[in-house]
Amino acid sequence: MNPRKIRMVVGRTAGCLPCGYLIVRAQARREINIRLNNGRLENIATSSENGIGIQAFTEKGACGFASVNRISDAEAVHTAQKAMELAEENENTGCELNREIFGAPKIFSEIPNKAVYGFDSFTPEELAELAGGIHRQLRENGSEKSEISWQTNFRLIEDFWCVGRSDGTLVSFFIPRAVLSHQGTVKEGGQAQSFSVNSSGVDAGVLLDERTSGALLHKTIDKAGFVQKVCTAPLLPVGSYPLLIDYGLAKGLAHEAFGHAVESDLMEESILGEVGKLKTGLVIARPDVDIIDGPLEGDWAYQPYSANGLFRETVHVVQNGVLKQGLGDIFSAAKAGMPVTGAGRSEYFGSVALPRMTNIRLVTATHIPIPTSDGLTEEISRLRRGLQDTGLLGEGFHILLLGYRGGQVNTRTGDFVFQCDGAVNLADSKLPVYRPGIFSGKILSVLDSVKLSLGEARYDAIGTCGKAGQMVPSSGGGSGYILLDKNENVKLGGNTVEQSA
Numbered sequence: 001m002n003p004r005k006i007r008m009v010v011g012r013t014a015g016c017l018p019c020g021y022l023i024v025r026a027q028a029r030r031e032i033n034i035r036l037n038n039g040r041l042e043n044i045a046t047s048s049e050n051g052i053g054i055q056a057f058t059e060k061g062a063c064g065f066a067s068v069n070r071i072s073d074a075e076a077v078h079t080a081q082k083a084m085e086l087a088e089e090n091e092n093t094g095c096e097l098n099r100e101i102f103g104a105p106k107i108f109s110e111i112p113n114k115a116v117y118g119f120d121s122f123t124p125e126e127l128a129e130l131a132g133g134i135h136r137q138l139r140e141n142g143s144e145k146s147e148i149s150w151q152t153n154f155r156l157i158e159d160f161w162c163v164g165r166s167d168g169t170l171v172s173f174f175i176p177r178a179v180l181s182h183q184g185t186v187k188e189g190g191q192a193q194s195f196s197v198n199s200s201g202v203d204a205g206v207l208l209d210e211r212t213s214g215a216l217l218h219k220t221i222d223k224a225g226f227v228q229k230v231c232t233a234p235l236l237p238v239g240s241y242p243l244l245i246d247y248g249l250a251k252g253l254a255h256e257a258f259g260h261a262v263e264s265d266l267m268e269e270s271i272l273g274e275v276g277k278l279k280t281g282l283v284i285a286r287p288d289v290d291i292i293d294g295p296l297e298g299d300w301a302y303q304p305y306s307a308n309g310l311f312r313e314t315v316h317v318v319q320n321g322v323l324k325q326g327l328g329d330i331f332s333a334a335k336a337g338m339p340v341t342g343a344g345r346s347e348y349f350g351s352v353a354l355p356r357m358t359n360i361r362l363v364t365a366t367h368i369p370i371p372t373s374d375g376l377t378e379e380i381s382r383l384r385r386g387l388q389d390t391g392l393l394g395e396g397f398h399i400l401l402l403g404y405r406g407g408q409v410n411t412r413t414g415d416f417v418f419q420c421d422g423a424v425n426l427a428d429s430k431l432p433v434y435r436p437g438i439f440s441g442k443i444l445s446v447l448d449s450v451k452l453s454l455g456e457a458r459y460d461a462i463g464t465c466g467k468a469g470q471m472v473p474s475s476g477g478g479s480g481y482i483l484l485d486k487n488e489n490v491k492l493g494g495n496t497v498e499q500s501a
Contacts, residue, residue, distance in 0.1 A: 001028050001050055001071055007110070012166035013076040015052070020084055021057040021068045021102055023308055024069055024164045026050070027239050027349035031120055034128050034154045036135040044124050049383065052076050053349040056083035061099035062091030067350035073322070098144075100330050100340075104310060106167045111304055113174035114297065115203040119158040122204050127154060130207040131180070137214065138182055141221055147187035148224055156204060163309035172303045176202040179300065179462065180210055182220040188231035195227050195403065195421055197234040200300045200462050200475075224378035229433040230422035238436040239494035241392040243449075243484040244383065248404035248460035248477030249420060249439075250362040254291050256409040257416050257443035257464070260409070261364050262317050262326035264343070265338040265353040271414040276328045276336030285321040285447045288365035292316055293327060293476075295358045300462040301475040303345060306330075307353035310342035317360075318447070329355040347470040354468055359458050366452035367480060370466050379455075383481060386454050392483065398427040399492060400481075401436060404461065414443045423492070441490035449487040453480035 006026050014024045017394035028050040035043040051069035054076070064086025068079045074477075107196050122130075135152040142148055155178065199206055199219045210216050245253070260266065267273035272282070294314025306312055308330050313383035315325045322410040326336060327343035332355065334340075344353030370386045373379040379402065387393035403421025410416075423436035458477040484490070 003160055003172060006071055007170060009071055009073055009076055010162045010164040011170050012073060013080055014166055016077050016080055017084060020059060021166045022080055023055040025053045025307055025349055026162045029158045030158045032124050032127060032156045034131050036132060036152045038149055039139055041128060041132060044128050046124055047482040051349040052079060054083045054340055055103060056079050056080060056087045058087050060090050060091055061086045062095050062099035064090055065352055069490050080259040085387060098331050100334060104330055107169045107171055107309060109171045109413055111173035113176060115176035115397060117203040117205055125203060130211060134210055137217055138220060141217060142224060149185040151183040160383060165309050169309045171309050173304050175302055177300055178203055178206045180216060182205045182216060184224050186227045186231055187226060188228045191231040193227050193231055195223055197223050200460055202298050226376055226422060230435055231437040232436050233433045236423055236436050237352045238491060238492045240486050240488050240491050241309055241397045241399045242486045244400045245482050246402050247477035249401055250482045251461040252404040252418055252478035254360045254362045255357060255474060258291050258317055259293060259357040259360045261411045264326055264332040265355055267336040270411045272323060280323055282323040283321055284323055284444050285318055285450055287321045289318060289321050289450050290316060290363040291318040291356050298361050299475050301358045301473040303358055306342040306344040307346040308344045313341040315341050345471055353472050357474060359459060361478060364453040368452060368454045370455040372456050380424055380431060383454060386427060394427050396427055397425055400424040400426050409494040416441060416443055437493040439492055445487050445489035449484040449490060451485055452485045453478060453482050455480040
């Protein structure tokens, strides 16, 4: 559907009722999914959906929600009336009232599609041919890696959102996304382990760039060789060690352990809250450590405005080692003792907005530059030299952790359990590989152990974040490999755990 027409429908609907207040949220989404498995094109799938979700508020602040999977003036007005009827019924039942949206600032903005290649620039068949050539290169170059199953996936998404409100607010924006990923399942020495490597962007240029450069191919082959070693490696003895974690683990740590803990609707259950309010001013890290959340243009999790039509702010969750801000949406921020930061996100038009992260990164002001390497083996050697030259390399064991594979965090107690692809002992010049087991501890202890970073900053670790039954894109990383001092409340080793998304 034409974005201009959607804006017109949303704008007219937002002012259609004589009393109360409306948030009108429209979405038009298209997607292409291509999957290749061991040399065979397994699937080409296309999908599209569009619709409108409407939150209605009575003058007292009771809320009702309704949605419809069509976008037209008649359908939108009918849905708005239904949502208001539900709001009035809820008011009569004595529901919790919230009028915060009545005081939201009026915004008028239109952000165009920033993709260089439009969604229709290539047919699904042409994209499958491009992806197929990349997959063939992977199998040809990875053939020497015995007993590896290869899969290649490509996703192309065009997401258009428009949000209007009764105060005259009307914002719209495109979120183009693309990701090319290789997955390998390695079988070695009676053990099997899967891994994935991906490259993301905003359009089919991800495929075109890879066809020319082969950058993702080289990373994937390197990772396969490393995972082969992990399969037959000994399990790391349980203990506390000085650590170096990669940007994927830095993102996982920032996201799971701190991002969720400062979302305004969860403060009653967070170790970073007290009596339901964020404990701002709490010193939880060294003075040069920050955790920052905010949209980055072209990023997998980019979103310039909230699903409630508010500007999405960049938030310093931790600044100079001090807990500063939370991720506050319009409805729960005041109760949580934090400002509104436009943190509301919805999975799709039929979802009510919840405070969520976008791109969250762990950043240190103290940084040791390390020249970028084309291969993982050389990268590991350079990291070791960097620590050795600066007198930071531990004795006996100094463990490098690579690859975030999921985990769990209890935000109420602050306990976390993560899993990664593998570990390397940097203290040993032979750089032996280990199966790391689990990476566990207390979130406040691990952040207090962060010392500095080495190497290139990476903020493109992508994933999907689940909350209250909704799944939204997430991303982030670190200002390089993050160095952590040995801490008795942070341990490695032991049995693996069931992974979470």
